[in-house]
Amino acid sequence: MSLIEFHDFSFQYAQNAQxxxxxxxxxxxxxxxxxxxxxxxxxGSGKSTLLRCMKEETxxxxxxxxxxxxxxxxxxxAVVFQDPDTQLVCSTVIEDMAFYMENxxxxxxxxxxxxxxTVGFFGIESLLHRDPNDLSGxxxxxxxxxxxxxxxxxxxxxxxxxxxxxxxxxxSLLDTLVRINxxxxxAIVMTEHRLDDCIAVADKLAVMEDGKILCMGETGSIxxxxxxxxxxxxxxxVPEIPKASHYIAPKARxxxxxxxxxxxxxxxxxxxxxxCFEKENSPKKENLSKENLQKENLQKEEMKKxxxxxxxxxxxxxxxxxxxxxxxxxxxxxxxxxxxxxxxSGKTTLLKLICKIIRPLSGTLHMEKLGLAYxxxxxxSYFRFETVKEEIDHNRGGxxxxxxxxxxxxxxxxxxxxxxxxSGGEAGKLALYCLLLKKPRxxxxxEPTKGMDPYGKRLLAGYLxxxxxxxxxxxxxxxxxxxxxTRCVMLFDxxxxxxxxxxxxxxxxxxxxxxxxxxxxxxxxxxxxxxxVKKLWI
Amino acid sequence: MGIHxxxxxxxGKRLRLTTWLFLCHPAVSLAYFTGFFLLIFLYxxxxxxxxxxVCAGLQAAYHIGLRYFAxxxxxxxxxxxxxxxxxxxxxHRGAHILFYLFQKPVTLEAAAYxxxxxxxxxxxxxxxxxxxxxxxxxxxxxxFSRAAPQTSFIVSMSMRYSSFLKREAADYLGVxxxxxxxxxEGKSNKLKRAGVVVAGxxxxxxxxxxxxxxxxxxxxxxxTKRTLYASYLFTGLDAVFLASCLMLCIAGTVFALxxxxxxxxxxxxxxxxxxxxxxxxxxxxxxxxxxPYVMDAYRETIRRRSLELN
Numbered sequence: 001m002s003l004i005e006f007h008d009f010s011f012q013y014a015q016n017a018q019x020x021x022x023x024x025x026x027x028x029x030x031x032x033x034x035x036x037x038x039x040x041x042x043x044g045s046g047k048s049t050l051l052r053c054m055k056e057e058t059x060x061x062x063x064x065x066x067x068x069x070x071x072x073x074x075x076x077x078a079v080v081f082q083d084p085d086t087q088l089v090c091s092t093v094i095e096d097m098a099f100y101m102e103n104x105x106x107x108x109x110x111x112x113x114x115x116x117x118t119v120g121f122f123g124i125e126s127l128l129h130r131d132p133n134d135l136s137g138x139x140x141x142x143x144x145x146x147x148x149x150x151x152x153x154x155x156x157x158x159x160x161x162x163x164x165x166x167x168x169x170x171x172s173l174l175d176t177l178v179r180i181n182x183x184x185x186x187a188i189v190m191t192e193h194r195l196d197d198c199i200a201v202a203d204k205l206a207v208m209e210d211g212k213i214l215c216m217g218e219t220g221s222i223x224x225x226x227x228x229x230x231x232x233x234x235x236x237x238v239p240e241i242p243k244a245s246h247y248i249a250p251k252a253r254x255x256x257x258x259x260x261x262x263x264x265x266x267x268x269x270x271x272x273x274x275x276c277f278e279k280e281n282s283p284k285k286e287n288l289s290k291e292n293l294q295k296e297n298l299q300k301e302e303m304k305k306x307x308x309x310x311x312x313x314x315x316x317x318x319x320x321x322x323x324x325x326x327x328x329x330x331x332x333x334x335x336x337x338x339x340x341x342x343x344x345s346g347k348t349t350l351l352k353l354i355c356k357i358i359r360p361l362s363g364t365l366h367m368e369k370l371g372l373a374y375x376x377x378x379x380x381s382y383f384r385f386e387t388v389k390e391e392i393d394h395n396r397g398g399x400x401x402x403x404x405x406x407x408x409x410x411x412x413x414x415x416x417x418x419x420x421x422x423s424g425g426e427a428g429k430l431a432l433y434c435l436l437l438k439k440p441r442x443x444x445x446x447e448p449t450k451g452m453d454p455y456g457k458r459l460l461a462g463y464l465x466x467x468x469x470x471x472x473x474x475x476x477x478x479x480x481x482x483x484x485x486t487r488c489v490m491l492f493d494x495x496x497x498x499x500x501x502x503x504x505x506x507x508x509x510x511x512x513x514x515x516x517x518x519x520x521x522x523x524x525x526x527x528x529x530x531x532x533v534k535k536l537w538i
Numbered sequence: 539m540g541i542h543x544x545x546x547x548x549x550g551k552r553l554r555l556t557t558w559l560f561l562c563h564p565a566v567s568l569a570y571f572t573g574f575f576l577l578i579f580l581y582x583x584x585x586x587x588x589x590x591x592v593c594a595g596l597q598a599a600y601h602i603g604l605r606y607f608a609x610x611x612x613x614x615x616x617x618x619x620x621x622x623x624x625x626x627x628x629x630h631r632g633a634h635i636l637f638y639l640f641q642k643p644v645t646l647e648a649a650a651y652x653x654x655x656x657x658x659x660x661x662x663x664x665x666x667x668x669x670x671x672x673x674x675x676x677x678x679x680x681x682f683s684r685a686a687p688q689t690s691f692i693v694s695m696s697m698r699y700s701s702f703l704k705r706e707a708a709d710y711l712g713v714x715x716x717x718x719x720x721x722x723e724g725k726s727n728k729l730k731r732a733g734v735v736v737a738g739x740x741x742x743x744x745x746x747x748x749x750x751x752x753x754x755x756x757x758x759x760x761x762t763k764r765t766l767y768a769s770y771l772f773t774g775l776d777a778v779f780l781a782s783c784l785m786l787c788i789a790g791t792v793f794a795l796x797x798x799x800x801x802x803x804x805x806x807x808x809x810x811x812x813x814x815x816x817x818x819x820x821x822x823x824x825x826x827x828x829x830p831y832v833m834d835a836y837r838e839t840i841r842r843r844s845l846e847l848n
Contacts, residue, residue, distance in 0.1 A: 057755045079756040086749035090691075091698045092676055098767035100757040111767045133701055148757075357712030374716040380745065381710045382717075384738030395717075420745045 001033045002071065003155050003187055004054055009066035010211075011053055017063070023049040025211040026066070031155065034185045036177075038198045038219075040237055041208030042453045043425025047191040050208070051157050054189065055079055058157075072155055075104055078148035079157045082164065082424075082451075084140035087147075088132035093124075096132065097147050104151060114150055122146045122176065136343045138169025145176065149186075156180065158190040162197075163424070163451055166343050166476045167512065171197055193425075193453050196239040196479070196515045199223065200257045207234060223254045236454035240479060240516040244533045258519030265523060306370070306442065306470055307331040307354060312363035314349055323349045325494035327363070331470065338481035338502075339474040340512065341491035347474035348377060350491070351444045354472065373440035375431045377447045377474075382431045383419035391419055395434040402437070409433055409459060424451020432460060436467055443469045449477040478514045482506055482529045503528060552603035553671060558779070558833040559601065564677035566776045566783075570830065571669050573787045577823055578661050580790060581799030584650070584810060586823060587657045593827035594664040602671045607664075614663045618656040625652030631804050651803040680769060687764050699750075703743060710739050779833055786826045793819035 011024040024046045031037055031054075039047050052058045053068065055077045070077075081087055090096045097119065101111045119125055124142060132140060141161060148156065158177070162170035178201045180186050192198050199205070199219050206216035207226065214234070215222055220242075226234030227246045235243075245255035245264055255261040312327040323346045331337060339347040352358045353365065355374040376382055385391045388411065392401060406412045409429045414422065419430060428448060435443060443464065449457050457477070461484045464471050475481055481488055481502065488505035490498040490512065498505060506513040506528040510521070513528070520527040527533060554560065559567045578590045599607045625648055627639065632647025675697060683690035714735050754760075793799065798819035801810070812820060 055756065057758060058752060074758055074761075081749070081753060081756075083749060085702060086746055087753040089695050089698060089750060089754065091679075091694050094769060095676075095694065095767070099759075102764045102767060103758045103761065105762045105765050107765065108768045111765075115767075132698065133705075352712065355716050357716065372716065374713065376709065376713045378709070381706070381713050381742060383742075384714060384717075384734050386741075418741075420741055 002030045003033055004068070004070045004072070005030045006053075007067045007069075009053070009064065009068055011049055011060075011062055011064045013049075013060060013062040023062075023211055024053065027213055029206070029213065029216070031187055031189055033154070034181070034187055035204060036181050036188045036202050037190070037204045037206060038195065038202040039189065039191045039206045039208060040193065040195055041214075042455055043423045043451070045208040046211040047208050048159050048423075051159050051189060051191050052079075054155070054157055075100075075151040076153050077155045077157065078151065078153035080141075080144055080148050080159070080161050082160045084137065084144045084164070085132075087144045088140060091131060092128075093130050093132060093135070093143050094128040096143065097128070097150060100147060100150050114152070118146055118149055121149075121179075136169070138165050138172065138343060141165060141169075141173055142176065145173070149180065153186060155187045155189070158188065160191055160193065160424075160451065162192070162194065164447075166341075167478060169343060170194075170476075174198065174201060177201065193451070194477070195237060196241070199239060199242065207237065220254055220256060223256075227254060232455075236458065240514065240530050241519055243530050244516055244519075247530070247533055248537055258515065261519045262522065265520070304333040305330055306333050306368050308364075308366040309350075309353075310364045310366075312353065312360045312365065314346075314353065314358065314360050316349075322494050324353070324360075327491075327495045329489065329496055329499070331472065333470055334468070336464065336471045336484060336486045337473070338485035338488050339472065339491060340476070340478070340481060340488060341497075345491040346494050347491055348446050351446055351472065351474055355444050370441040371438060372442045372444065373435040373438055375428075375435055375443075375445040375448060377450065379424070379427045379431045379450070380420055382434070383427075386418055387415065388417055388419055388422070388430055389415040391430065391434055392437070395437045402433075405433065405436070405463070425453055425456045428452050429456060429459070432463065436463060439467075441469050443467070443471045445471070445473045447475055447477075448473055449475060449480050478506070478512070479529070482514050482517075483531070552606070554601055557601060557672075558830045558837065559668075559672045562779060562833075563770050563772045563776045564673055565681050565772075566780050567673050568669075568678070568681060569780055570783050571665055571673070573783045573826065574665055575662070576787055577790050577826060578658065580794040581819065581823065582654065582803075583799045583801040583812070583816065584654060584657075585812060586799050586820065587654055587661065589820075589823065590827070591657045591661040591664065593824075594661045594668070597827070597830065598664045598668040598671075601668055607667060610667050611660065611663060614660060618659045618663075621659070622649075622652035622656035625649070625655060647804050654801075654803060677770075683766055687766060691764075706743070706746070707739060710742065711735070714738070775833070775837075779829065782829060783826070786822055786829070789822050790819060790826065793822065799823075 006027045006029045009024065009027045009029075010022045012020070012022045016023070027050060029050075039050065041047050049060065052060055053064065054070075055074065057074060058079055088096050090099060094115075097115055098111055101114060106114070119128065122142060122145075124139075124146060127135065127139060127143060132143070135143065141164070145161070156177075161177075162173055165173060174197050177188060177190070181188050181201070190198065190202075195205075202219045204217065205219045205222040207214045207222065215225060223238055223242045224246070227238045227243055229235050238246075241258060241261050242254035242256060245252070245261050249264055252264065255264055307330070309327055309329040309331075312324050313322055314324040315322045323344075327346075327350070329350075339350060341347055349358070351374065353360055354367070355372055357374075383391055385394060392406075392411075392415075403412070409432075410426070411430055411433060414426060414430075419427060422430060428451060432448070448460055452460065457480055461480065464484070473481075473485070483502075485502050487499065488502050489496055490505070490509075498508070500508075503526060506517050507525050509517075511518075513521075516530065516533070517528050524536070527536065559570065574590075574594070578587065578594075581587070581590075595607070595611070626636075626644045627642075629648040629651070630643050630645060632645030634646035635643045636646055636649065637644055676694075679690045679694050718731060793815060796815060798815040
């Protein structure tokens with residue numbers, strides 16, 4: 001039974017009435033009862049607009065053509081947006097849980113009953129009387145999700161719900177979504193850039209480009225189609241596991257999970273093809289570790305030390321606990337460091353310390369005087385002017401703009417737009433462009449890939465490498481870190497717990513590692529990225 | 539190693555969450571504190587006000603920990619002491635002249651009134667510290683949300699977002715500082731830049747506001763008449779406690795109207811000793827202060843008895 005149906009549906013924002021440009025074009029789409037649909041596509045391809053049009057209350061101001069039919073009442077469609085902070089509107093979690101039911105005029109008994117069972121389903125009783133400001137990102141998003149389910153919806157719409165979460169928290173949220181879908185039968189439509197964890201749970205996958213649906217169907221077959229594409233438009237979106245499985249066995253069905261990939265590698269067919277998957281061929285973990293350490297130490301001795309952090313302690317005023325404690329870290333010229341760790345492990349705090357937004361409570365920070373540029377996690381807080389052009393003009397000072405770069409980043413057509421009206425990916429590109437215009441020697445970036453599509457990520461990594469600057473990125477994007485960093489640093493309990501090159505770092509980690517590394521670990525220690533698969537399967 | 543001051547303050551706060559005024563219905567808790575305020579305003583006698591201060595202080599320390607309470611009241615004490623010292627210097631009424639300062643008389647009556655004001659203010663402040671922890675803004679909003687649900691929701695939302703926006707503003711200014719590091723910049727340019735940064739932050743705040751509005755719309759805020767989720771139960775014990783408070787307050791008011799506990803600081807300083815009516819009013823006053831402890835003792839007794847039975 002279909003819950004919603006779009007037939008030849010187009011939508012045009014009110015502000016684009018003059019230009020006549022539609023954000024969503026000629027969409028025909030059906031969402032059936034209990035279905036799990038993931039919508040992916042480039043930044044600005046119309047994913048979020050389409051999602052918002054699925055509920056009357058969230059449809060943006062504008063004009064639509066074609067037909068949209070829904071079998072659901074308003075309260076049967078729940079929406080979860082990207083930023084949990086703008087969705088938790090009350091001063092305690094329990095008030096937020098009750099908020100939707102209060103708006104619909106539920107009786108007290110009804111509210112207590114629904115809340116008791118829904119909160120129990122999520123297992124978040126301990127958070128009920130907490131202030132939302134005190135929750136971690138993952139907890140906030142879980143609370144928002146729980147609050148959205150209070151009206152027993154039949155359709156759940158999610159706009160990039162895991163984009164602000166660390167890999168562990170994002171996995172936990174996706175697991176909850178699977179339970180909601182499988183156990184409660186709630187249909188889910190979710191937009192997402194990071195498909196790695198979603199593909200295993202989605203029934204259907206839709207790919208959007210330029211406001212249109214390029215292809216839609218069963219997840220495996222769509223991924224197969226995308227990965228077989230000759231051009232990059234679809235291939236870049238394909239996560240590492242199906243990509244690797246297609247590379248290993250081009251004629252077979254693509255694998256969606258690590259387990260499937262392991263079975264494929266171990267299957268007789270592959271063995272008979274004489275592919276070198278023998279464990280002995282891969283270097284022993286210990287040897288790899290020692291060799292790399294020696295090599296790294298030699299290299300570092302030759303490199304110039306830019307920043308030296310010694311026994312740093314830091315705590316925020318409102319918190320009794322130290323965010324950073326006994327932190328020692330040296331940063332060398334030309335390094336590309338990715339800072340990793342769970343939410344609240346101190347990555348952002350460390351970046352703020354280095355760019356002197358905050359001061360350490362104890363310890364020393366020695367730093368060479370150099371041009372520094374910082375891109376914050378909430379990239380929109382980087383901007384202060386009313387148009388993209390003004391932002392660029394301010395950053396170039398008296399210098400020249402790089403027209404080629406502007407064009408490549410797709411910013412040239414956005415010059416007259418307000419920076420806050422840009423999508424997450426576009427805003428990230430603008431901030432990066434502004435940073436690069438200053439030609440800094442040290443670039444600090446907090447979650448630079450957040451809300452960025454794979455094209456944006458590829459551009460970002462390319463430009464940062466080409467700039468020659470020392471780069472320190474705080475990121476949850478493990479695949480990005482594996483391909484970009486020269487050193488990965490993991491923060492835990494306020495100090496550095498692991499600091500090594502990506503091969504060593506991801507090779508040693510069991511949970512906090514790339515999807516491909518997790519999948520291949522029982523067979524190979526040294527497969528971290530798709531490039532490693534290519535090297536091994538000649 | 540640097541020690542973070544905020545951490546010590548937080549560690550000093552030990553809430554006794556199982557005490558009666560924390561556990562009872564918020565309206566009952568608020569009614570008790572209102573009664574406390576009423577009684578300290580009704581009686582001007584120094585014995586009453588000193589007793590009131592001691593009881594309010596002990597109660598606050600009992601609820602939130604002595605160290606936290608002392609830390610909170612420290613500054614107020616200095617401020618009130620200053621007021622007590624300034625009063626005889628500015629107010630020259632009274633017959634008992636202690637000495638002359640700058641040719642102006644400093645009287646015993648003015649000094650005594652200053653001390654009374656000091657204790658009154660400190661008692662009020664001790665009660666406010668206690669209310670802030672035991673009732674808190676959340677419970678206060680819950681009480682008033684029945685009468686004005688929309689206003690209550692807006693206040694609750696403002697509270698949530700005031701600290702959020704404060705943090706956002708600090709982050710925004712920090713990021714903007716990293717964008718401008720030109721030390722040679724003139725004052726007019728700095729002012730202009732500050733204006734642009736403030737405008738930028740306003741735009742960002744409006745953007746967040748629009749997202750909040752969108753999330754409210756998605757949850758159908760304002761579509762129908764709102765109901766209210768009841769987080770607290772009004773129990774029989776609440777009713778008994780509320781009735782006791784009410785009766786003691788009425789009796790206290792009646793005594794006060796008959797002149798009990800009154801004290802005239804400026805007409806020759808009344809006799810500070812307590813007569814029979816004063817003693818009766820004082821006894822009721824003490825009983826009122828002790829009521830929450832009585833409730834705690836009662837609850838503890840029945841709890842232990844039930845444990846023994848099981």
